[in-house]
Amino acid sequence: MPETSTSALPAAVTEHRRHPVRAVPAKFWIITLGIAAAVLIAAFMTIELRGNLGYALPRRAVKVGSMILVAYAVGVSTVLFQTVTANRILTPSIMGFDALYVLIQTILVFTLGGGALLSLGAPVRFSIEVLLMVGFSFLLYRWLFTGGGKSLHLMLLVGIVFGTMFRGFSSLLQVLIEPSEFIILQDLFFASFNNVDAALLGYSAIAVAIVSAMAWRMRHSFDVLALGRETAVNLGVDHKRAVTTTLVICSVLVAVSTALVGPVTFFGLLVASLAYQLCANFRHAAVLPIAVLLGIIALVGGQLMLERIFDFDTALSIVIEFVGGIVFLVLLLRGKVK
């Protein structure tokens, strides 16, 4: 295409043609998805509700609450992570964050013993795990993201190596511990929405609220960070600090979602990619709520289908991983890796 003033005409033409596509504002999607999510939540709470309401309703509320919290944690952590690494294919899960969390849980059971760990009580145990998670992800990942000029392929490779290493180490320890301890461990990470501990949900919500406040204070710099390190530095953002803070936020959010439902590798990628596709507006004020709402719809809608249609025959994570894995492959094949 010819440049400069001579291109005013073709530019105007393309402008005109693409206008209808871009006319859907982010607000429309936020409202539509918000309504859809609310309807699904209401349906989940009320369908086939009979018998003792005092028993059934709180149980369903805990389930819905944990799904919302997981959708929030996964959506926000993925989008923010992709922002500070300035790419759209790496997610905390692909980089091995949740494998690290599983490894931390395994090491705790291995060293302290399952019984001792459980006797600590959910708040203490959860706090220890989250703190270890933040510390280790800080040590392991900070060097990778704060310096300039590391290629995406290197990061992807490091993520795969880390993830495999954490998982391998976890399974080694799991083989070594006693079978009874292993069962305790299995309960910890093959958690599903059907057996979420209400107390754990409360502590998770507090942790999520704290890191959300951290993210809220940085809200204006996220749009700038997405432009890449050099541009962000030029515009006066303290890149190293922003990336470090975001890494802490992401590790807490991953810890929360892994504690609640176990590792989900591609779920974050799925909701984040869909959110970018839907949202013509690149600003985080638009992308973040859309990603979270999509997550809620996927989880609550998926669980609803699972319980009512498939009669608990399969696990939600299998369905989500299947779809998310396909999205990951499509992104790779379409050359979104830059």
Next chain:
Amino acid sequence: MICVNGVTKRYSSTVVVDGVSCRIQEGGITSIIGPNGAGKSTLLSMISRLLPMDSGSVTVDGLDVVSTPGRDLAKKMAILRQDNQLTVRLTVRDLVGFGRYPHNGGRPGPGDRTHIETAMAYLDLTALADKFVDELSGGQRQRAFIAMVLAQDTDYLLLDEPLNNLDMKHSVEMMRLLRRLTDDFGKTVVLVIHDINFASCYSDDIIAMCDGRLVHQGPPAEIMRSEVLKDIYEIDIRIEEIEGNRIGVYFA
């Protein structure tokens, strides 16, 4: 004034920039020239705090670039590198609007709009304002990024090969624009440039680098001499004076 004091950068055993010291005066265009691998871009990156230096220091109007808060520096100096890839999809106007970030902290005010529109008009981008940056040609994208740093409205403008991707017409326009910025608004422009003739015609001061060292610094009349250029580039360059400009002929 930009003061560079004994700045060094090395990657493992290779020294890329070797104890460079120089002064860049306020107002006017300073061009950094030299063969490939001379350390020009590395030096510019260290001056603009994009790259940490191994030793030495740089001050811009007395502000140390390592210790001064990023936002204060961003109001004083803007830097644009060569290849600017975006992962986000945004329009030219949005991109240029980011230039106002150091001033408004992400909350655009009424004054920002004028800066944005003026910067786009300066770079002939008004017709493209609502196009997405990834739909632009290389040259248009380059201009969009330059409009962004222009909207940043800083005293110092550091550009790494701004003529990359630009055709002859746009190269000349870009250099004229930079000249106007220095003459009309008293801005200080520092650029890494490969075309010695552009450097000769438009610069007030030329810094020549070779093998990581600063080998010559002076006005074009001093640098644009066959023996000096031979020292820098190791080829014979004949100098002709055309309409008061010293032009190097090296094509044959």
